Amino acid sequence: MNFEDSSEPSQAELEQASDESSPMSDERYRLTHPSQIGTVLRDLAWQKCIVNVHARSGHDLVTTVLHVDPAARSFVFDWSRSETECEALLESSENAFSASLRGVPVNFVIGKPAATDFQGGPAFVASFPEKLYHFQRRRHFRARTLVTKGYSCELRTPKGQVMKLDIADLSLSGVGLRSKALGVEQLPSGAVLEKCVLDFRELGKLTVNLQVVGHWAVSSQNGGIYHFGCAFSSLDGRLENFLQRLVFQLELAHRG
Template structure:
C-alpha cells in the first residue's frame, strides 16, 4: 500500500494487514454490514461514496458499486491512485483500489479491483502507541530459535501500546520473520516491573537514516498476554502519558 498522506498514520506500518485470508475476511465484513466506502480518486479533490458488492478469493477480485456520475467512473478507471476508506466495527480501514476496470454485477455495471496485497486496519484508541524514551531506551529480551542462532538478544523499543510494541533491529537478527511467534519475551518497564509474553512479528520496515545507515523497525503484537502483564503495560503507558503531559505544560 502506498504511504497514506495522513498525519494520524505516522506509524501506519504498525497497522498493516498482509494476510490475504484476513484481508478477504475484512472486505467481506464490510460487504455484509453494508458499510459505505469513501473512494478518493487521485487525492481529496475527487471523492465518491461506494460500497463492496462482492469479494471472490478464488479470482482475487473485489466488486465496488458504480458511481451515479459516469464521468467520475471514467476518472476512477483512468486514475493511477485510488484509495478507499471505511469503518468496520468502529475500526478505520484503508486500502488501495487502483487499477480499476469496468465489470458487471447482477446485470448492472460496477467497478472491479484486485484483492489488495495489504490494507490498513487502524485499531481503536486503546491501541494508541506511545513513544518510549530515546536517551535511556526500554529493552525487550527475545529468546531466539536455533535457526536464528539460539540464545537471547536484547532489542530497544520504539513505542508501546496495550496491543504490542515496535522494536529496532539494527543487525537484522530476527530476519524476515513476519507472522512468527517468539515465546517468553521479557520487557523491563521502569517503576512498573517485568512483563513476560509471546510476541508475534506483524510487519517490518527498513529505514534509511540521515547518515545513510539502515535501521529495521519491527511491529510486534502481544499474543495471549496475561491480565497481570497487560495491567503492567497499561500502567507504564499511563506513566509515559503523565510525563509527556508534564513536559508539555512546563512542569517537567
C-alpha cells in the first residue's frame, strides 16, 4: 500500500463507537418482524431524523416520522409544502425511504401511502414495510463528502473491469462508494478489490485494498444509483494516521 499526502498534518479527536464489526452481508441487517420494524420507526420519530423519500415516478420528498402505531402496524410521516410532491407519493406504488439513525443507515420501501390528519395538520399514513434494513454502526466515526468536490475511487472489479466510483463517505474502517454504472452483480458482497486508488484531490491520494461488505440502492431513477460499503484491509499505522487527519478534514469541510 502507498499514499500521497498533499496536506499538512492536523490533530483531531474523532468519535469512535464500540459496536460490532462490519457485516459481510446485507441480509444480516434485514428486519421483518413488526416489533423490530416498529422500534426503528419509533427511534426515527424520537430522534426527529430527516428522512428522504424517493417515489417511483422520480419525485423526491424530505420528511420526518411523526407517529408510530405498533398495534395497527402503521406510521405517520410529515406532509410536503409541494402539492406536486404529495400527489406523486400518493400515486406512487413504490416509495423508497432512507435515513440516518445515530449515524446508522436505515432503508425500506412501502407502497402507496394515504392522506391523513395529524395534530390538526395534513400528513401521510402508511403500513409498516414488509422488511427494513437497519445497518450496524461502523466501528469509527464516518465523515460524509461534498458531492461537488468530485472525490473518486478507481478500482478493478473481480472480472477485471476498471471503473471509477464516487466517494460518499470515509472512516478509519472503510469507505462508502456510489455508482450509476455498477450494480451488485459486478461488486458482490465479499469481493476483495486490490490496489484501489482513492483520490481526494487537494487532500491527497491513497492506494488500499478493499472488501465489499454491503450494498444497497439509494435511488431507482435513471437506472439506479448503488451504494457500496467497503472495509479497508491490512492498514499500517502510518496510513491510519493519514486517514484520521483526512476524516477530520472532510468533516470540517462538510460542516462548513
